[in-house]
Amino acid sequence: MLAAVGVSSLDDLFETIPAEVRFDGRLDLPEPAAEADVWRELSGLAARNRPADELVSFLGGGIYDTFVPAVVEAVTSRSEFLTSYTPYQAERSQGVLQAIFEYQTAICELTGLDVSNASMYDGATALAEAAILAAAHGGRPGGRIVVSGGVHPEYVQVLATETHGLGPAPVVIADDGGGLTSAAALRAAVDAQTAAVVISQPSFFGGIEDLAAAARIAHDAGALLIVVADPLALGVLASPGQEGADIAVGEGQSLGNYQNFGGPGFGFFAARKELTRRLPGRIVGETVDGEGRRGFVLTLQTREQHIRRERATSNICSNHALNALAGLVYLSWLGKDGLPALALQLARSAAYLRERLLGVPGVEPYTRGPVFREFAVTLPVAAGDLVAALAQRGYLAGLDLGRFWPERGNTLLLAVSESRTRAEIDAFVEEVSAHLD
Amino acid sequence: MRTLTETPRRATKPGAPPPGIRTIYEKSRPGRRAYSLPQTGVPEVSLDELFPGVARRRRPARLPQIAEVDLVRHFTELSGRDYGVETGIYPLGSCTMKYNPKVNELVAALPGVRGLHPYEPEELVQGALELMDTLSRWLAEIAGLARTTLQPAAGAHGELTGLLLVRAYHEDRGAEPHIALIPDTAHGTNPASVVMAGYEPATMPSDARGGIDVAAVRRFVNEHAGDIACLMLTNPNTLGLFETDIVEVARIVHEAGGLLYYDGANSNAVLGRSRPGDMGFDIVHFNTHKTFSTPHGGGGPGAGPVVVRDILEPYLPVPVLKKTAAHQYTLDYDRPRSIGKVRSFYGNFGVLVRAYAYIRALGAEGLREVSDAAVLNATYVMAGVRDLFDVPYERPVMHEFVVSAEPLRAHGVRALDVAKRLLDYGVHPPTTYFPLIVKEALMIEPTETESRDDLDAFVAAVRAVVGEARSDPELLRTAPHTMPVGRLDEVAAARNPVLSQRFPDDEVAAARPT
Missing domain, CATH: 3.40.640.10 (Type I PLP-dependent aspartate aminotransferase-like (Major domain))
Known part of the structure; x- marks a missing residue:
């Protein structure tokens, strides 16, 4: 191909770049890797993360663990x-x-x-x-x-x-x-x-x-x-x-x-x-x-x-x-009937979780009135502490709103997915209760 | 790909009934469904109890009611009318439609990648943060600059981010320049981004060699002393030509107090061969979906990381990755001089993972080979078709090139007709009518992943079409002939926009007296 375009080396193709801005060194990057090694390295990095669905997640705040069919x-x-x-x-x-x-x-x-x-x-x-x-x-x-x-x-x-x-x-x-x-x-x-x-x-x-x-x-x-x-x-x-x-x-x-x-x-x-x-x-x-x-x-x-x-x-x-x-x-999979059915399920689970959590001494409502799939409560402790403690117990307990507003360090935002069962919610509330005790 | 002996003409016989195209809404039938919902055991409270006093929907959204098999068949049918990189050569200039290694898809689908919530405690996402930090350093090395933000979601978004960094830099110095210089060859996103950043674009002409006119830049900068915020440049430019005067241009702009922005859309030409930082640029964006391979998805998603010189580091969007004394990665939001945020969370992580896998697989040597092959392939195709067209600038081309189909106008044939006829030959046509300074432009970027066989076949297709332009121009003007539809009426589409499904009950409602 070089001959077909009339040059003798690949370097000749870059002669148009002025010498003063030509890069003659070697980029400081790792050696090339075989596909198996790329796979292994990225699997290793991924394994150092905990995917939300390996835990019982109540995290929302704009990103949700809705099931992907x-x-x-x-x-x-x-x-x-x-x-x-x-x-x-x-x-x-x-x-x-x-x-x-x-x-x-x-x-x-x-x-x-x-x-x-x-x-x-x-x-x-x-x-x-x-x-x-x-x-x-x-x-x-x-x-x-x-x-x-x-x-x-x-x-x-x-x-x-x-x-x-x-x-x-x-x-x-x-x-x-x-x-x-x-x-x-x-x-x-x-x-x-x-x-x-x-x-x-x-x-x-x-x-x-x-x-x-x-x-x-x-x-x-x-x-x-x-x-x-x-x-x-x-x-x-x-x-x-x-x-x-x-x-x-x-x-x-x-x-x-x-x-x-x-x-x-x-x-x-x-x-x-x-x-x-x-x-x-x-x-x-x-x-x-x-x-x-x-x-x-x-x-x-x-x-x-x-x-x-x-x-x-x-x-x-x-x-x-x-x-x-x-x-x-996804919307076609849900269809005309599935969308309202899913929405109802989310609202029911959120209402149930809120009702249960507000039964824990010291947990007070923040969000007023009906909620859809998410709500905030105030805690008698720093929300960040509860999140850290429950992460050890296999839960993503929610979002510490002190992240955005220092004065809301005791406020926790919790969300439900449609897969969250009553048993999981009950067990989570027990854990929260034990932590606050 | 078709050969010359089986030249396609018309697929549909005159008088044949048009194939029925139905939307998924038109395939909907009451009672059919694909969805299922898990049993939760949560008390089945009614909507009235859940939402007292709340305004609810009056009628359900008219989503389709369709069985899973019909849903899958519908989209299989649709995909059969499309063409991707995995169908064949896709030399769409400026879009870098290269083949994307499959392992990238596999790693992006790892549970520890796609299953991460952005607000998980940092201890649970150390692998993700390390990946982002490493990729940031690699991109800085490739750019020849200091620090990276991965937040921008696409190239144009990177441009806006870069321009906001320019603004923050000047504001921090008490300066209020308001002009951004842009060559007339620039991508349309450049002037649009300038306006979104609140600046005014000033278009710089190209010289006789297809580069930015240095004398014009010097004159303009002298006439607008103190008012130059930055210059945005793509190098090689959209003509596929290297801007050989870049060092002088950088000196002029820097002496005037301005910064230099590198539109990295054409980075595929110079990986490991030349670095924007060494050319004098202060800010660079990469389109990682192009240069570092993510399938373009029918329009996206991409990612547009921005790399900057150290003087701009304080202004980067929050959060910035930091390593603590305990060798843990953390996200630093305490950055008082930051421009703020340009996207929710941390950027298109799923796309960035693919860029990581790509750079990791190729290494320094492999990236250099990418550009070597990209430039060789473009040069080779150029050699194969140049005699058919006008060549606006007689200079060595890099990863893409532009020719003018102006000679075909004598036969009443336009660049658009060439593109449409190429569809009949089973290849994707080049970009047309861009850059604007070349009449009847055809902008061809074969990319490095095409074999010589495929390049030869593409050249043969172009040659055949140009031959037809001379012998049977009507064949081009009415092309394509073998696609599911013929040339579509764009004027009617714009004059009477139908932008969503028309439902029968809409017509009933519209007919009802109000």
């Missing part, structure tokens, strides 16, 4: 889905395009909104993009984002970081002391300079928010309402669209994706029809070919960076298509 991987491992890229050549990518169209449909159905894009990186960046849509691409240019204290603290941090160069810093209003948004505090924080209000359903503390009230407050001030939603909660709770939201975003990990130490899952992004041409990212639409045959294409691309460059609605290029496909397969 076998059909998900059977589909996502098909090489045409796995090893293709963004479907730029529509005629040779009808499968991926149709799958994205079906995914968009599922997200519209869950959120009760009109349009969905093809996916974002995660819930946090989806929220940042929603805020950018509200503040930079319409609504109120340069307007302020008002965020409920019930929104995931990492999402708030990502929102603040990613919008740092674009306008005023977001305003976060404290929660009402019971893990919910105070309507009075929200009303006081919203004014004619507010571009959007952000609220989470359920709240980060697991409580059920009054979305309709938040929508009224936002809309009275001419601002948009952005809802960060747990997609499984939408199996029973009123959808953001039904309650008046303009945009719904969230983390899709618990729809058929593994926990993956936090990533990759996927972010979803849905909005009212009027905002369609301001959406970030890929969107697939249905159309026909010259003979009238049904087909699917990437559409409304003049919003996107590869066409519009600095006037694009976002810089996103690669998204999380494969994780979104897992989400679609």
